[in-house]
Amino acid sequence: MECVFCSIAEGKAHSAKLGENKNAIAILDAFPIMEGHTLVIPKTHHKALWDFNKEELHSVFDLIVDTERLLLKNLPCGGVDLRQHYRPFVPETRLAKEHVHFHLLPRKSWDQLFKNVGVRETEMRKEPGQKDLDSLAQKIVGKQKKL
Numbered sequence: 001m002e003c004v005f006c007s008i009a010e011g012k013a014h015s016a017k018l019g020e021n022k023n024a025i026a027i028l029d030a031f032p033i034m035e036g037h038t039l040v041i042p043k044t045h046h047k048a049l050w051d052f053n054k055e056e057l058h059s060v061f062d063l064i065v066d067t068e069r070l071l072l073k074n075l076p077c078g079g080v081d082l083r084q085h086y087r088p089f090v091p092e093t094r095l096a097k098e099h100v101h102f103h104l105l106p107r108k109s110w111d112q113l114f115k116n117v118g119v120r121e122t123e124m125r126k127e128p129g130q131k132d133l134d135s136l137a138q139k140i141v142g143k144q145k146k147l
Contacts, residue, residue, distance in 0.1 A: 005041045015133075016133035016136065019066060020063070022043075025043060026041075026066075030127070030133065031127055032125065034112060035106065035136065036075045036140060039104075041101045042060050042100055046100045047098050048100065052100075068080045070140060070141065072106075074139065075106050077108055082102060084100070
């Protein structure tokens with residue numbers, strides 16, 4: 001099975017891109033838990049953090065920091081949760097990928113994630129259309145250049 005994250009990084013699949021650098025791309029999650037749910041995906045397919053060289057890892061984290069600043073500046077949120085997924089403990093599915101990636105979740109006090117603690121996040125996920133994701137990407141990035 002072809003890796004969807006590799007296809008996105010290679011420009012073969014559409015995504016609502018917020019920014020990128022030499023080693024990573026930041027896109028809106030196609031199945032967000034909340035508005036602005038963003039993925040930072042390394043361009044090289046790795047299944048674990050220890051597979052990265054230091055230059056790649058630093059570059060990925062540079063994009064994470066830049067993307068967090070972008071979300072905080074352009075969305076009504078007071079913070080951002082950072083989650084990292086690799087070597088999934090469940091089989092690869094539409095929502096579980098064997099490609100290291102990072103989730104940035106814009107948070108507000110008493111948001112739905114807080115209110116629904118204990119509810120499976122998969123039940124909270126939405127499936128917005130590509131037009132909605134592109135529109136939100138434009139809202140977040142605004143008139144400035146993508147990262």
